[in-house]
Amino acid sequence: MLADIATSLSSPLVHSTLMFVLLRFACLFSTSKLLSFFSFLPLGWLLLCSMTYPSVILIKHLEDPYPTIKIESKVWRQTDAIVILACNYVEDDDLPFVSRWPNCSMQRNHYAAQMYHSVNKPIYLAGGILGRRDVYSQAAHNQEFLTTMGVNSHDIFINSKGNNTETEVAALAEMLDGKYISLVTSASHLTRAITYFEDYNIKVLPIPVEHLSRKNVEPVLGLPNASSLYRSERALHEYLGLIYQNYLR
Secondary structure: HHHHHHHHOOOHHHHHHHHHHHHHHHHHOOOOOHHHHHHHHHHHHHHHHOOOOHHHHHHHHHHOOOOOOOOOOHHHHHHOOEOOOOOOOOOOOOOOHHHHOOOHHHHHHHHHHHHHOOOOEEEEEOOOOOOOOOOOOOHHHHHHHHHOOOOOOOHHHEEOOOOOOHHHHHHHOOOOOEEEEEEEEHHHHHHHHHHHOOOOOOEEEEEEOOOOOOOOOOOOOOOOHHHHHHHHHHHHHHHHHHHHHHHOO
């Protein structure tokens, strides 16, 4: 329930519009000029979230702590297994195979497959059935992606449970007991994900992919755009998730 609320409210379009409407409604019953002024602040926030540089700064704090781990690096080869967290998949056989994967799933799975072909390490997947009309679990879909990329099915271990990061990690915890893992997931998602694994005393090497900001950025002026809104939404979703993880669970 909390996850669904956080997902909805993480969109600047949603929470900014909601706050603006609520504050303007409150202005109908108040003569306060200060309240009238504050009622327009959500629109300013929406503008910032829709611009390139502010949205990049918002997400860089989440992405920058984790250095890039290249395929040829010896660091990840010291780990015992590769773990890929699920993102999403569109169950629509009328679409080409490649079109069924959102960017987060594509990058996580593709990079892990590259790692596997460099050094054959076991891959662990979790994730249950997400869509109301879906038939197969996210773990099963990711397994199909990996085998299509040439990963031996005998090296893939799945648990078809979990509908968010917390429950996916819980589903994998027993299978990963005592292992040192390479965790492949979106760069902005790593802070939350690592903490959940460490709750089970599982040692983690972060493998960040799907970066939504560059390593080196400079202030830039630009018009509001949908890409920046999406970047801000992803960042805010993670910040809300961290609040839940640290204070509410």
